[in-house]
Amino acid sequence: QVQLVQSGAEVKTPGSSLKVSCKASGGIFRNHINWVRQAPGQGLEWMGRIIPILGKGDYAQKFQGRFTFTADKSTNTAYLELSSLRSEDTALYLCATDISGYIYWGQGTQVTVSS
Amino acid sequence: EIVLTQSPGTLSLSPGERATLTCRASQSVGSNFLAWHQHKPGQAPRLLFYGASSRATGIPDRFSASGSGTDFTLTINRLEPEDFAVYYCQQYGSSPFTFGPGTKVEIK
Numbered sequence: 001q002v003q004l005v006q007s008g009a010e011v012k013t014p015g016s017s018l019k020v021s022c023k024a025s026g027g028i029f030r031n032h033i034n035w036v037r038q039a040p041g042q043g044l045e046w047m048g049r050i051i052p053i054l055g056k057g058d059y060a061q062k063f064q065g066r067f068t069f070t071a072d073k074s075t076n077t078a079y080l081e082l083s084s085l086r087s088e089d090t091a092l093y094l095c096a097t098d099i100s101g102y103i104y105w106g107q108g109t110q111v112t113v114s115s
Numbered sequence: 116e117i118v119l120t121q122s123p124g125t126l127s128l129s130p131g132e133r134a135t136l137t138c139r140a141s142q143s144v145g146s147n148f149l150a151w152h153q154h155k156p157g158q159a160p161r162l163l164f165y166g167a168s169s170r171a172t173g174i175p176d177r178f179s180a181s182g183s184g185t186d187f188t189l190t191i192n193r194l195e196p197e198d199f200a201v202y203y204c205q206q207y208g209s210s211p212f213t214f215g216p217g218t219k220v221e222i223k
Contacts, residue, residue: 034212044152044160044203044214060211094159098207101166103150105159 002026004106011112020080020109022095033078039091085113119215127223134191136218138204143184145208152203
């Protein structure tokens with residue numbers, strides 16, 4: 001059974017860093033893992049993706065710089081690392097993958113950045 | 116980058132009515148890799164259709180989708196109370212994968 005399970009909600013202070021995890025099961029780790037953001041009151045934004053077996057990230061232009069995608073093949077877990085957090089990083093972060101076009105979603109991780 | 120435009124922005128309807136949502140791409144979507152997602156606040160999106168018109172597992176047949184190339188449509192017949200949500204189209208045929216701005220289907 002294909003499943004993506006994300007880490008729990010986080011509250012962070014401005015300037016700190018954060019790592020959100022997305023654990024894959026069901027033999028899907030050879031597929032790319034996408035990261036999607038929804039800021040408060042906004043729509044869904046594709047942040048980019050990583051192909052875990054290659055460890056290579058493909059970033060949407062807006063998310064180049066403070067955002068890093070990594071993956072641990074030994075645990076089938078993908079990570080979204082956010083550095084120098086700002087209040088505008090407050091959002092719901094989602095991972096997703098597709099197998100033969102069928103898209104599977106993680107449950108989402110709420111990140112709140114506040115002093 | 117493929118830009119997706121959805122219309123209308125908001126659809127105000129009553130339960131039992133039909134909703135017709137459109138998604139237009141700025142260029143042809145590769146392999147018709149166009150998906151429709153239903154999204155409710157605080158939840159993960161729910162895949163409705165993939166590959167433009169293939170219904171996802173568990174999606175009622177009152178939902179239907181069609182289209183190819185640059186023009187796509189999602190239709191919801193006989194709206195149920197649980198159908199009131201925001202609907203996004205997404206293309207995942209070429210990077211960067213992009214979402215439309217969404218159509219909010221609200222209760223009239």
